[in-house]
Amino acid sequence: MDDGNTMGNSFDLVIRGGTVATACDVFKASIGIRDGRIVALADDLPRGAEEIDATGKLVLPGGVDAHCHFDQPTSDGSRMADDFRSGPLSAAFGGTTTVIPFACQQKGQSLRAAVQDYHERADGKSVIDYAFHLIVTDPTEHVLGQELPALIRDGYTSFKIYTTYDDLKLNDRQILEVLALAKREHALTMIHAENADIIAWLTDQLERVGHTAPRYHAAARPAIAEREATHRAISLAEVIDAPILVVHVSGGEALNQIAEARHRGLRVFGETCPQYLFLTADDLNLSGFEGAKHICSPPPRDGASQQSVWRGIQDGTFQIFSSDHAPFRFDDAKGKKVAGDKASFTHVPNGIPGVETRLPLLFSEGVVKGKISLPRFVQLTATNPARLYGLMPRKGTIAIGADADIAIWDPEKKVTVTNDILHHDVDYTPYEGRQIVGWPQVVISRGEIVIRDGRCLGKAGRGEFLECGEPDILL
Numbered sequence: 001m002d003d004g005n006t007m008g009n010s011f012d013l014v015i016r017g018g019t020v021a022t023a024c025d026v027f028k029a030s031i032g033i034r035d036g037r038i039v040a041l042a043d044d045l046p047r048g049a050e051e052i053d054a055t056g057k058l059v060l061p062g063g064v065d066a067h068c069h070f071d072q073p074t075s076d077g078s079r080m081a082d083d084f085r086s087g088p089l090s091a092a093f094g095g096t097t098t099v100i101p102f103a104c105q106q107k108g109q110s111l112r113a114a115v116q117d118y119h120e121r122a123d124g125k126s127v128i129d130y131a132f133h134l135i136v137t138d139p140t141e142h143v144l145g146q147e148l149p150a151l152i153r154d155g156y157t158s159f160k161i162y163t164t165y166d167d168l169k170l171n172d173r174q175i176l177e178v179l180a181l182a183k184r185e186h187a188l189t190m191i192h193a194e195n196a197d198i199i200a201w202l203t204d205q206l207e208r209v210g211h212t213a214p215r216y217h218a219a220a221r222p223a224i225a226e227r228e229a230t231h232r233a234i235s236l237a238e239v240i241d242a243p244i245l246v247v248h249v250s251g252g253e254a255l256n257q258i259a260e261a262r263h264r265g266l267r268v269f270g271e272t273c274p275q276y277l278f279l280t281a282d283d284l285n286l287s288g289f290e291g292a293k294h295i296c297s298p299p300p301r302d303g304a305s306q307q308s309v310w311r312g313i314q315d316g317t318f319q320i321f322s323s324d325h326a327p328f329r330f331d332d333a334k335g336k337k338v339a340g341d342k343a344s345f346t347h348v349p350n351g352i353p354g355v356e357t358r359l360p361l362l363f364s365e366g367v368v369k370g371k372i373s374l375p376r377f378v379q380l381t382a383t384n385p386a387r388l389y390g391l392m393p394r395k396g397t398i399a400i401g402a403d404a405d406i407a408i409w410d411p412e413k414k415v416t417v418t419n420d421i422l423h424h425d426v427d428y429t430p431y432e433g434r435q436i437v438g439w440p441q442v443v444i445s446r447g448e449i450v451i452r453d454g455r456c457l458g459k460a461g462r463g464e465f466l467e468c469g470e471p472d473i474l475l
Contacts (some may be wrong), residue, residue: 011040011048012447018054020406021374022061022398023383024371031059033404036446041400050443052449054408061095061378062128062405062443064396066385067190067247067271067322069351070101071121075167076247078349079334082327084125085460087355090424091325092451092458094356096439097128097405098386098395098466100280102160104135107167111136111147115156119465126463127456128445129405131391133190134159136178137168144181144326152185155467157390160190160247162416163229164297171194175236183242188388189473190245190271193229193254194221194298199263203346212344214291218281218299220345226298227253232266234261242265245388248324249312250298251305261318267473268391269388271320274302274354274361276309279430289341293330301415312373313380319388321380323358326351327426353426357417357436364436390469394406404447405441415439423456 011032013132013369020029020041021199032040032048054080070087071080091099105111111134118132134151136143136159148159149186158360161178170178175191182189203220206212211219228245234257237244249272261268279300284291312318328349329335339347354361367374372380386396415421415436419429443451450458457470 002386004383010046011052013052013296013404014045014048015052015054015059015406015408016045018057020398021378022241023375024377025451026374031398031406032470033447036404036448038398038400038402038404042081049244052408055150057441058374058409058411059398060095060409061382062407062470063095063381063443064098064100064385064391065096065323065325065355065358066320066389068325068355069327072102072104073106074349075106075268076349077337078328078338080327081329081335082325084122084130086327086423086425087327088126088128088130088463089456090356090422092128092443092445092456093423094441095242095359095407095409097407097445098130098391099128099355100131100133100389102135103132105137106147107138109138109243109462111151113142115151122465123463127450127458127460128221128463129466130463131389131466131468132156135168136161139170139174139178144177148181149185152187153375157468160192160193161225163233164192164194164196164199170235172232175233176240176380179240179242179244180238183240188243188245188473190231190247190336191427192248193226195225195229195245198225198228204380214289214295214345214348216279217345217348218284218301221297221299223251223253223301223305226250227257230254234258234266237268238266243269243471245271247271248273248298249309249318252308255308255317257313257314262317262348264371269320269475270312270318271322271323272309272312272318273322274358275352275430277306277365278361280306280432284429289337291335294352294430295345295348295350296324296326296352296388297350310371314365318380319384321362322385323354324351325353325355327353327424329427331427352423352430353401354430356422356424357429357431360415360436360439361431363438368411368437383474387472388475390471391466392472404444406444408442409438410441411438413437413439413441
């Protein structure tokens with residue numbers, strides 16, 4: 001398999017002798033790379049200017065983390081620990097070669113201004129390629145009539161909306177208007193689905209009796225709040241006949257809403273994250289303020305919910321596995337303790353780190369333990385997000401003409417996760433002490449080796465901004 005002009009010519013890089021995996025197949029092949037692209041796949045190839053012996057290793061598409069937050073402005077005085085230098089670097093060490101964080105519109109702000117601000121935060125920093133989702137919080141007539149359609153045409157073809165958080169949430173009428181625009185402009189709407197009024201009422205009841213410790217965050221955001229909002233989001237999308245992606249699904253109640261909608265032929269997609277496979281509400285119940293490390297929304301639930309999430313991963317209800325990396329330092333007055341270490345759970349910044357551990361966790365628990373196949377792993381972590389967010393065929397696969405974004409894994413390498421081996425700028429990992437089997441050893445971005453044997457070889461700022469095309473909603 002080659003492009004017809006490469007077999008007799010030299011390559012910049014040849015990856016030789018590895019086991020290649022795509023979203024649909026696993027096979028032995030050597031890979032020829034020139035000018036940052038894959039130009040040959042064959043049993044054997046002429047020598048390249050540089051060679052990598054991948055014998056005994058897995059050669060996978062670089063991961064596409066389609067849900068992560070770097071240097072995103074907040075409204076509560078907190079500050080994210082990772083910017084576009086440390087965040088993408090951490091992602092690369094974990095086998096990810098493309099990240100898609102969020103340009104967030106503040107209420108009253110121009111959406112175009114939010115995008116410009118985010119570009120200024122990102123320019124010249126990332127070691128790997130990146131695109132932007134938008135976050136729409138103020139869908140005014142000007143935003144919906146002019147700014148958002150123009151931005152979609154400029155390559156920002158996906159955007160997130162919320163049904164919770166006072167400074168982010170939209171009402172049902174606004175959601176309908178956003179969905180109608182997305183359908184008309186061939187964009188994809190991502191929805192954070194939790195019922196804001198249920199959460200607000202329960203929070204009031206809990207705080208009234210002094211239940212403010214981190215563990216009560218889970219009590220204030222029960223599965224029924226996620227189920228109701230997921231059902232409502234699907235219903236609103238059905239009215240418009242617009243595709244939606246329900247993000248960071250935590251368990252069976254919301255999962256079943258997505259599965260039922262897909263069974264009826266609706267274009268409803270689902271995403272989940274590592275915290276819903278490896279954490280439970282008990283992790284919010286650590287001594288003192290320690291449980292704040294695990295506050296995220298929706299919260300981790302219980303063992304039964306974990307099994308439901310595995311079921312959705314296995315049966316195809318979930319199309320995407322993302323990190324939802326939201327990096328707030330724990331022991332920091334601008335992080336989890338922005339309101340002090342006695343603050344109510346309502347004042348703790350939401351989110352946990354995980355951009356570097358996303359792929360190893362799923363590989364170890366899913367592929368190594370036989371819960372999912374290697375092609376399913378590639379689908380969830382690389383190919384499907386590239387397709388759904390308009391980056392195929394450039395990203396997310398190993399194929400002739402694709403960018404040479406590749407991670408070479410040692411499938412037997414044993415690693416104990418500790419925060420000091422990770423490369424984010426957060427002072428903890430929620431997966432401290434977890435035993436992992438399988439870890440990427442070499443990571444290649446557009447033909448350049450950026451990570452090799454625990455060392456960064458790529459320069460900050462070499463990553464390129466990616467304009468996204470029309471989402472592929474045929475998954």
